Amino acid sequence: MLRKIRIAIAAVMFIGVTLLFLDLSGSLHAWLGWMAKIQFLPAVMALNLVIVALLAILTLVFGRVYCSVICPLGIFQDIVSWFSGRRKGKKSRFHFRKEHKWLRYGLLGLFIIALIAGIQPFVALLAPYSAYGRIVQSIFAPLVQWGNNLLALLAERAGSYAFYTREVWLKSAGVLVVAAATLVAVVWLAWKSGRTWCNSICPVGTTLSFLSRFSLFRPVIDSEKCRDCHMCEKKCKASCIDISGGHNIDYSRCVDCFDCIDNCKFGALKYRFAFAKKSSDKAESSSDSGRRAFLTSAALITFGSAARSQEKKLDGGFAEIIGKKKPERKAPLTPFGSKSIKDFYKRCTACQLCVSACPNNVLRPSQDLKHFMQPEMSYERGYCRPECTVCSEVCPTGAILPLTPEEKTVFHIGTAVVDRSLCIVEAKDTSCGNCSRHCPTGAIIMVPMDPDDKNSLKRPVVNEERCIGCGACENLCPSRPYSAIHVDGLQVHVAN
Amino acid sequence: MDRREFLKVSGSGALALGASACAPGGAKGGADAAGNGAAAGSGEMEYRINPKNGDKVSLLGYGCMRWPMIRGRDGERDKIDQETVNELVDYAYKHGVNYYDTSPAYLQGQSEIAAGVALSRYPRDSYYIATKLSNFGDTSPEGSKQMYYDSFRYLQTDYYDYYLLHSIGNGGVPAFNRRYVDNGMIDFLLKEREAGRIRNLGFSFHGTKDAFDAFLKMQDQYHWDFVQIEMNYQDWRHARVPRNVNAEYLYEELDKRELPIVIMEPLLGGRLARLSDSVVERLKAREPDLSVASWAFRFVGSYPRVLCVLSGMTSMDPLMDNVKTFSGFNPLNEEEIDFILKTADIIAEYPTVNCNDCKYCMPCPWGIDIPGVFLHYNEMVNSGDIATSKEQADYKKLKRRYLVSYDRAIESLRQADHCVGCKTCEPHCPQSIEIPKELQRIDHYIEALRRDTL
16 A cells, blocks of 8 residues: 555656656646755755755655655656566565665765865766756657657648647757766666665765664564565565565665565565564664676766757758857856856756756756756857746756746846957948847947948947846847857846 | 720620631630630630730730749759649640740749740640740840840740840839840840741839839830730739839720730739638628639739730649639629729738738848748738737737747748848839838737737
């Protein structure tokens, strides 16, 4: 029964969180956004003490149920492990292993140091929710979008407006490689030996393990009833039940999946209040030989070549349009709602939720080593449209704080700069003004090239005070591949 | 003869036309072609006689500007779908269409070759070829003559039945002088006419009233054999004056001078076939079995000085419908003319853009799909899918419809928001549309939709 409840809740959470990343309608966040916000690390980053406290209490009372029903990466591993167990002769493939103390505590130590020192790429690499996010965003989301585009094609034929085509593009080759490596490592470990990732690598799992040792409720073996059949041990994907060594369970690793309870034919296992009269000896096992292979695979970070701009093939009746290239910005652009570049990159866990959600093709994971995998903005494919506040709504860590479209028009995240050598008004003697026409705040003014001749061609100038940095000008500038006007980020975002 | 007289005698007049089937160069298959005033489609193709030389011309002419194209792969140019063109020409020819109008400029320069391939399968004296001197770019004598001679080769012929100075009027007399007088081309063409290689010399016109008057004055000098004008019930009184002229004026001036008239854009590039629902209802209420397009063709065909009505039929369906309209042709009566001109007044109130999809404006140097943006907008106006306020009940539905269908119709980099307003396109537009202004008007509407500020 307990197992079934666990599976039901896990299914809801897993599907919900996954949908958050795959949602194309942009309407699910209102309903499911909380699922991202109750994830442990994002809650810590958001300084959401209520959530952190609740999760701590949950673990103290019930053990590491968080790992079984809330963490999407944990549930994902259970799914993989379940498929692995369906194979012939692999139904009871686990056995007790000693914990890899040096590894889990070592990695947790490194993780905390990285967190404090602001080495976010390392944090994002290990953080379970971020790992799952990047897998879904870079590997599964494109598949869903292609599926959507197929439906859009059919809808178009049927004259329906239910689906429309979306641009599928490689947002970051480096992140794709890391996501693929993460996926391979996680699947491989889960396939071979269940919850090894959670119990040897995952810093959140290790953190919760400090509490789960003392949890009030836990599975307990009744030595009198136990016939030493080892079935519970063989079914334990956390490899934390030691029958031969004195009927012990390592509660620092138990994720309360209740598989053992369901599989005990003799009723020797019960999930019950730990400090009742029937005592169970707690035992810590010392370290044994370990497996290291996963470390190598997890650390396998390769940096792919930069995403090449994909140029559209043209038919003869149209002038060719070459793709835009990313300009060099004095400072990176971080979304409206982030307080400053520093604050943004400090809080962001690189879960990719905003990247998945951005409908304007503005956000993408950074290739820059310092902020690797964390999002950055650029305007080659679209600009940060004034009416859109999606990323601020979905961010679970507080790196992007919620704001309204009205607030957005007074926020200042960057400043447009004109490159006169590229501007077609000056370089090609053509009248233009497209930047000015599309500026939502009226920050770009067209002034006569010759101040004495009102009829001379007009070139754009930027009123820095009014510019908010949305990039409409940069995106719609006719100069290609480099726009004649681009936005430099501001270190600290201010409200005008 | 004015229209009233013509209508009165249309029954007997048709017989007279049929009797003159033995005129030189007359097409086969029309020996007893006679509109008998009965329901459309029941009789043979309607023919008109060119009073200048007795040419027996089918009232429906084939405009070779809108033939189907196959999309080029990997950056190659689009190619004409010759197989389909052959099928279309076969059907038209067999149903009595004997006037084919092309130009070296059409379809990225491929129209003449395709017309040559399709038509050369029939005896040369069984159809009339019209082509043009389309020297818009290179006006040098060498370049212009090259264009003239190339057309012979492409069309696989050694004479032109009808030869036109292409689209004069925009730019007025100075442009005319540059293209035809200063380079000696007009004298060259007059000599070619004398030599019999041009059987009829004329011009096609888009432009201002002054320019038109000036060209008619040249009649004493050049003796135009015919003139091609844009005429339809919409342009009759709702042309974009002053940059264009009402067709009523053009027709009456030519009628006075007894010049045969070839009609282009009788359907405004299909716009008069794709009308708003309420206008369609109005037309269908009167003639439930006739197509919306047939009204436009019957309107122009009802004027006796009209020799031929060109229609650029892209596929078999409009071709069949048009053949039906012009076979056993049934002109509009007095009352019907009033009705359709009142309909034009209603249509003029719609905020549609006057684009006929002729693609003269293309390619836009900045890559914008100008006709695509306009056609999409017109379609939405006509189907009533334009939102007027975000407060209206179905605003969300209309917004989604517009934005989704817009992205489907035009890829994002070719949409209106990329127009820089350079006006390279404007002088090329025969409809004198202020293209950047209209693009920006549409873009403005789209922005309002996206931001919900309507």
